[in-house]
Amino acid sequence: MQIEFTAPLWQWQARTDSWWFVTVPPEHSDELADLPLPPRGFGSVRVRVTVGSTTWTTSVFPSDSADGYVLPMKKKVRQAEGLEPDEPVSVTLETLDV
Structure with a gap:
């Protein structure tokens, strides 16, 4: 499954x-929660992500505080793509292991 969306970059204040x-x-x-996937740690879903010209493999995680899944954004990606806090980020997310 491939998902495209735009959402703001935010910092987790608990750490x-x-x-x-x-x-x-x-x-x-x-849609992610409904996927028939093998159990993984913390309910995570493995994904391939593209933001701008950067593509990497990671996992998205369910978060009660965010009311859905969250995508961690590595410093390397934030710097390469010039991402700024609270600014919109266009994401293409492709699920793996499905």
Whole structure:
């Protein structure tokens, strides 16, 4: 499954070591939650992500506080793509292992 969306970049305030995320919109989070996947840690779903010209493999994680799945945004990606806090990020997310 491939999902495209745009959402703001935000920092998780519960930690002091700068974890940054983009929240997958609720309708797409519901689609991810419904996938028939083998159990993985923390309910994560393996994905291939493209932001701008950068593509990488990671996992999205369900988050009660974000009301859906969250996509961690590595510092290397944020820097390469010039991403700024609270600014919209256009994401293409492709599920793996389905």
